[in-house]
Structure formats: structure tokens, C-alpha cells
Amino acid sequence: MLEVVKSSQQLIKESNMRLVFRLIHKNGCISRADIKKITGLSATTVSSLVEALMADGLVEECGVKDSNTSGRKAVLLQVCADGGYFVGLDIRKNRIVADAFALDFTSVFHTEVPIVKGQKIAMGILHAIGMVSRNRRILGVTMGVPGVIDTKNNRLLSSTVLDAEDARDVYQTVSEAMPDVRVILKNNSGLVAYAEKEFGADEQVKNLVSIDIDDGVGAGILIDGKIYDGSGMAGEFGHISVDFNGERCQCGNYGCLELVASIPAILRKTDCFSMDELLKKLEANDKKAEEAVSSTAKALAFGVNNIVNLIDPEFIVVGGQIRTLGEFLLEPLKQCFDEISLIKDKYIRYSVLQGNPVTMGGAKVVFDSIFGI
Numbered sequence: 001m002l003e004v005v006k007s008s009q010q011l012i013k014e015s016n017m018r019l020v021f022r023l024i025h026k027n028g029c030i031s032r033a034d035i036k037k038i039t040g041l042s043a044t045t046v047s048s049l050v051e052a053l054m055a056d057g058l059v060e061e062c063g064v065k066d067s068n069t070s071g072r073k074a075v076l077l078q079v080c081a082d083g084g085y086f087v088g089l090d091i092r093k094n095r096i097v098a099d100a101f102a103l104d105f106t107s108v109f110h111t112e113v114p115i116v117k118g119q120k121i122a123m124g125i126l127h128a129i130g131m132v133s134r135n136r137r138i139l140g141v142t143m144g145v146p147g148v149i150d151t152k153n154n155r156l157l158s159s160t161v162l163d164a165e166d167a168r169d170v171y172q173t174v175s176e177a178m179p180d181v182r183v184i185l186k187n188n189s190g191l192v193a194y195a196e197k198e199f200g201a202d203e204q205v206k207n208l209v210s211i212d213i214d215d216g217v218g219a220g221i222l223i224d225g226k227i228y229d230g231s232g233m234a235g236e237f238g239h240i241s242v243d244f245n246g247e248r249c250q251c252g253n254y255g256c257l258e259l260v261a262s263i264p265a266i267l268r269k270t271d272c273f274s275m276d277e278l279l280k281k282l283e284a285n286d287k288k289a290e291e292a293v294s295s296t297a298k299a300l301a302f303g304v305n306n307i308v309n310l311i312d313p314e315f316i317v318v319g320g321q322i323r324t325l326g327e328f329l330l331e332p333l334k335q336c337f338d339e340i341s342l343i344k345d346k347y348i349r350y351s352v353l354q355g356n357p358v359t360m361g362g363a364k365v366v367f368d369s370i371f372g373i
Contacts (some may be wrong), residue, residue, distance in 0.1 A: 013049075016041060018372040020049045024059055024077050025103075025371070031065050031074035050077060057083040057137070058103065079103045084139040086367050087132050088359030089125060090188060091145045091170075093161050093215045096121075098128040099359035100136060105367075107355065108136075121166045122173035129174070138181055140370055142362030143170060144188035146216050149232045154185045157232060160239075160250040160258065161216045184366050188212070188358045189235045190227040192351075193220025195361030196317050200353055209313045210351070211237060211304070213322035217258040219307065227365070238262065240306055242299045260299045263321050266292065275324040282328045293325060294332050301336035308346055319351035 016039075023035055036046045053059040060080040064073040081104040090097040093115075100109040113128040115121060129141060145167060147159025154171035158164050175183040193210035210220040217238030221228040228234050238258030239251050246255025259265055263275065269292040272278040281289035304316055322329060330350060338344050351357065 015372075016045065017049050017052060020046065021053055021058060021079075021371055024053075025079050029062050029076040029078050031076055033074050035077075059083070081106065083137070085133070085136045086363040087129055087138060087141045088191070088356070088362030089128065089141065089143045090356055090358035090362075091121065091125070091143060091162065091167065096124050096128045097356055097359060098132050099356060099363065100132040100138075101360075101363040101367075105364070119166075120173070121162070122170045125170055125174055126177055129178070138178070140182040140184070140363075140366030141174065141178065142184040142186060142191065142366045143174065144186055144191045144358040144362050145170070146188050146218060148236065149185060149187055149229070151229050151232050156185075158251075182366055182370055184362070184369060186227065186362065186365065187218065187220070187229070187235055189218030189220040189237070190229065191220065191359075191361035191365060192319055192357040193222045193317075193361070194227055194365055195353055195357040196220075196319075196351060197222055197225060198364050199357075199360060200317070200351065205314045207311075207313045208315055208317060209307050209311070210317045210319060210357075211300075212357075213261060213318065213320040214263055217262050221311065221313075223311070237303060237307070240303050242302050257299055257303050261296050261303075261322075266296055266322075269296075275321055279324055279326075279328070282325070290328075293328055297329050297332035298336050300329075300333050301340060304333070304337055304348065305341050308341060308343060312343075315347035315349065317349060317351050319353065319357060323350050 019039060020035055023038060024030055032046050032050060036043050050059060057080055059077055062076050062078040065076055081102040083103050085100045085102055088099050095115055096113045098111050099107055102108050109132050111128060111131045113124050115124050125143065145156055146161040147164060148157045150157050155169065156164050156167045171183060171185040189210065189212045192212045193208060196208060196210050197205065206225040208222050212218045219235045219237030221235055239249065239253055239256045241253055241255045242257050242260065243255030247259050248254050249256035249259055267278065270278050270281065270289050272281065278289055282293065334348055337348060
């Protein structure tokens with residue numbers, strides 16, 4: 001019985017500590033007295049929790065509160081930016097992108113590690129984390145992968161971008177190598193959607209879909225502010241069929257959206273080597289380029305309409321390299337969507353995020369997982 005009571009008390013203490021930390025993180029600078037007023041906790045409890053956070057290097061004093069009254073001024077508290085770091089990893093076809101973020105979510109380090117043929121992807125991930133974590137206290141790591149994840153067992157089941165066999169056990173390998181660090185495995189498109197909610201232009205929105213178009217085509221789904229994973233298949237937007245008589249995809253389906261709207265597919269259709277080259281052709285009114293982008297926009301509009309009909313998000317965000325095409329793609333996408341959709345005013349826009357949304361979203365996901373935000 002004593003064991004149960006002690007465990008309950010410890011859980012309450014940890015919950016209250018996360019609550020106090022969240023307030024300090026959200027407010028920038030806040031006094032112990034203000035924390036007491038907001039939380040309803042006793043002054044003794046607040047002082048004890050703050051001391052524990054300071055001892056752990058997560059919180060520090062940052063001056064005193066302005067006051068018109070005489071007497072002792074309240075000491076203000078803030079998050080200690082270098083008290084811990086969070087790593088977001090974007091695992092792509094040929095390389096691993098890693099970014100480290102401080103507690104105040106400033107970006108402090110960036111690196112890219114090539115994926116070596118014949119080497120397990122987990123080895124490249126550990127190498128990237130090692131480069132990022134030098135002289136830094138890493139609290140959490142999130143790996144974003146383009147593929148279907150077994151969410152119960154944290155295993156990559158399949159991917160049309162990565163060699164799934166080489167990447168299957170990345171979670172197990174990394175978590176075993178870093179036993180004191182919170183490790184999370186997520187589909188990269190889900191992390192993009194989370195970054196849109198946390199750092200985008202519409203932070204109050206809770207239900208959105210973020211379409212990510214790069215080497216592949218994926219969609220991150222946010223419902224009530226949380227990433228919707230389903231049982232691992234949610235967000236496989238690139239494998240919606242837009243042409244039943246089309247080419248067969250690696251997934252086994254025919255006419256998948258990824259075959260016509262991914263960056264490699266668009267470049268093949270236009271005989272271009274890069275998106276910048278394609279943009280120049282569009283600016284020069286190249287007919288072949290215009291027709292290819294128009295057909296891509298039409299295919300995307302059909303896919304977007306399917307999403308809207310199923311879950312009716314507040315808005316759709318389009319991100320990834322596809323943004324290079326600007327209004328050449330966005331306007332025909334909106335026009336075609338309006339022609340076929342039951343809802344004519346659905347908000348479709350490009351992402352306004354700067355930096356890598358996969359690593360940003362990943363770092364914030366693991367941050368929130370630890371501190372319960």
C-alpha cells in the first residue's frame with residue numbers, strides 16, 4: 001500500500017513540475033507568485049518545483065519584476081535555453097538531415113549525412129545524432145521517415161522512397177543506443193503538419209492537412225491539434241489513384257498520385273533537371289512545361305477533393321519543393337478544385353514555414369511528449 005501511495009505522490013509531483021515548466025516556457029519571464037496564482041499550487045510547492053527545475057538546468061532566474069510598491073521585488077524565471085536540446089531528423093532517399101533545437105526552440109546546429117549504400121540507415125542516423133549532440137545534453141530525438149509505420153512496434157513497414165529493409169529497425173537501434181533519451185518514430189508528413197500548427201501562420205487551427213511534395217507525395221493529418229497516424233497508413237496521399245488505367249506504382253496500385261505529382265515525376269514530364277530549370281521554362285511560356293504543370297495541378301485537385309470529402313479540414317497547406325513553381329501551380333490547383341468540389345471556398349495555400357518542417361515538427365513533437373504540452 002505504501003508503494004502505491006508513494007507512486008501516486010511522485011506522479012502528482014511530476015505532473016505539477018511539467019505544469020510549472022510549461023508556464024515558464026510560455027510566458028518567457030514569470031515570477032513564482034504569478035505561477036502560484038495561475039496554478040493554485042501553494043507557495044511552498046511552487047518554490048520546491050522551481051528549485052528542482054533549476055537544479056536540473058531547465059530554468060534560471062532572469063531579473064526582477066517591475067513594481068510601484070516598496071519592498072522586495074519578485075524574481076522572474078525563464079527557461080534556460082541551453083538546458084537541453086531536441087533533435088529532429090528528416091530521413092530522405094539519399095541523405096539524413098539533422099537539426100538541433102535549444103529549449104527556446106532556436107536552431108543551434110544543422111548537418112546532412114549521406115546514406116551509404118549497403119550500410120544500415122540506423123548507422124547513418126546515429127552518426128548524424130553524434131555530430132549534432134557534441135557537448136549538448138540531448139533530451140529527445142524524433143525520426144521522420146517517408147513510409148508506413150507499425151505504430152505499435154515502432155517499425156517501418158514499407159516505403160516507396162527508402163529501402164524499407166535497411167530502415168526497418170531504426171527505432172530499436174537508436175533507442176537502444178540512447179537509453180536515457182526519448183526517441184520517437186513518425187511519418188515525415190505528419191511532422192510537417194505538426195510544424196504548420198506550431199510554427200505556421202495559423203497557429204490556432206486544430207484540424208488541417210499538410211501535403212508534402214518532394215521525392216514522394218505525402219499528407220500529414222492533424223485532428224484536434226494532434227497527428228493522426230491511424231494504424232500507420234494515415235497520410236499515404238501519394239497512393240491515391242488518379243488514373244485507374246495509369247502506370248503501375250511500386251505500392252502495387254495503378255495511376256498513383258505520386259507517379260504524376262512528385263518532383264521526379266514532374267521533372268521527367270518536362271525534360272528538366274531541376275525545379276529552377278522548370279520555373280524558367282514556365283516564365284518563358286514554354287507550352288510543354290505549362291501543360292505538364294496544368295495536368296499536375298488537376299491531379300492534385302482531385303486528390304485534395306478526396307481529402308476534403310473525407311475529413312473536411314479547416315484548410316490545406318501545400319509544402320515541399322513544389323513551392324518553387326509558385327502561382328504557376330497554385331492557381332490552377334485552386335481553380336480545378338473549385339470546379340469539382342462541393343465546398344468552393346476551401347482554403348488552399350502554400351506553407352510559409354522557413355527551415356525544414358520535418359525536423360522542426362519532429363523536435364517539437366518530442367519536446368511536447370516530454371513536457372506534456
